[in-house]
Amino acid sequence: MAISRKDPKGRKLREGENWRNDGRYSYRYTDVRTGKRLTVYAQDLPELREKEKQIAKDMEDNILTDGAIKKMTLNTLFERYMETRELADTTRVSYVRAWENRVKDEIGNIKVVQLLPSHIKAYYAKLSKAGYAYSTIKYIHNLLYPALEMAVDDDIIRKNPAKSSISDYGKTAEEKEALTVSQQEKFMEFVKQSNVYNTYYPMFTIMIGTGLRCGELIGLTWKDINIKAKTVNVDHQLIYKNLGDGCKFHISTPKTESGIRIIPMTQEVAKAFEEQRKINFMLAKDKSIEVDGYSGFVFTAKSGRPLMPNGVNSVLYNIVDAYNKTEVERAKKEHRKAELLPKFSAHVMRHTACTRMAECRMDVKVLQYIMGHAHIDVTMEVYNHIGELTRIENEIARLDSMVLNA
Structure with missing residues (x-):
């Protein structure tokens, strides 16, 4: 006969749930993709069960739930993306320099799983207000988009938050006219x-x-x-x-x-x-x-x-x-x-x-x-x-x- 476990408030705990001596709650589970035994923590039971729902949804959608993956920032993702690209030295230097100068300290420290389309749009709007041309914003977009698309392919996120039009941002480049x-x-x-x-x-x-x-x-x-x-x-x-x-x-x-x-x-x-x-x-x-x-x-x-x-x-x-x-x-x-x-x-x-x-x-x-x-x-x-x-x-x-x- 199964032993019924309860927390100090008398609430019945489900399989994998535990109440700890430090007052926190934990949920231990196995990630079906990696086979790893993982644990998440919460201050109270309702918060823990919200996390359990998210984990169940992620596993149902075949999304990785590894804690290290969840902590990955956009900067780390870009580094991983660059490792997958075979580029000329000059192109690689240009990409890395553009990232370090424009993205790294702006939105680069946001966790990939927490990055929203609104973050991307607000960032592009900021560049636009600062007077950057559409071509510059597109250049940055061409770094962000494929890196995040790789995160989708790797089942880190469901959708690419950069998957939106950038035509509304940036100054129109002055047309360079030929000499008469x-x-x-x-x-x-x-x-x-x-x-x-x-x-x-x-x-x-x-x-x-x-x-x-x-x-x-x-x-x-x-x-x-x-x-x-x-x-x-x-x-x-x-x-x-x-x-x-x-x-x-x-x-x-x-x-x-x-x-x-x-x-x-x-x-x-x-x-x-x-x-x-x-x-x-x-x-x-x-x-x-x-x-x-x-x-x-x-x-x-x-x-x-x-x-x-x-x-x-x-x-x-x-x-x-x-x-x-x-x-x-x-x-x-x-x-x-x-x-x-x-x-x-x-x-x-x-x-x-x-x-x-x-x-x-x-x-x-x-x-x-x-x-x-x-x-x-x-x-x-x-x-x-x-x-x-x-x-x-x-x-x-x-x-x-x-x-x-x-």
Whole structure:
């Protein structure tokens, strides 16, 4: 005959329940997933039985009930998630740095089992109010979501609390517009005629003619250039980051296979490379500097070191400032409104290159290949934009024609 057990208040205790000498209640059970004998505690019997209900529900839904699992924080989950990912060193460093700077001390210490959709939404709202762009919030979301999805797959939680739209958060990124043909011509002519900046003319010609990313451009070595075949081999890029060894140059492989490509040169680009070689020879730049086994960089600083990624942008900004200053003075003398150039970056130069090629109606798949776009929709955005402008211009021309013939 079973022995009836009761607590000091005369309440009958169920199987696994116990009243302790310290006044607390405990419930001992076996986790069906792990086979472990586990115990939970409570200050009173109603609280204990609420915990028992949760445990029963978790086991029914095949959710782990291990105490250590229940104590896992979002930070610990992210560390476990990163262990499952095979990533390039540069990508891993970027992910970890973004987490440490943005997530770790904000919501990282919340237990995974206690994390609610409202926690995530409030966090995104906070970032949005702080002025972060939608792209930044999406970057963080792309770290949170898969880590929590892994917790769902591991039966730690039932649902992913980050499974909601993030479209309502963050500032809309400013659209980077390509230079117009007129702006491009004015910029290039100013550089060509400048006694200060004319040594950069070949580099800018190559940027416009190839559409290379900034890291791809500064990472080019003379081994990548085949003047005879008129091709540029792109299979790496140069970055300046701290990968655990201090801030320094590193060679990085493209993130996607589409980034590895051989770009044909136009006659103008081939000539620019020949001019660049002459400039390097005249300036007697050091060719012995090596980065991860790569040497003989095409574009270097006076010291012979490769150009810094932000150094290219600095040169562009300085040239635009110099042009605009000259243009203001000229316009004042000529009693007209100054036609200033917008401040633009190396990325805008790449976008300009893509736009010029699209304007020539280059085959869209060929353009995708040359630009190294992983997805065709990125290329199509440029094509559609060009198409819209053309249609508008045609309609205006048709309207002019109708007015003149009326």
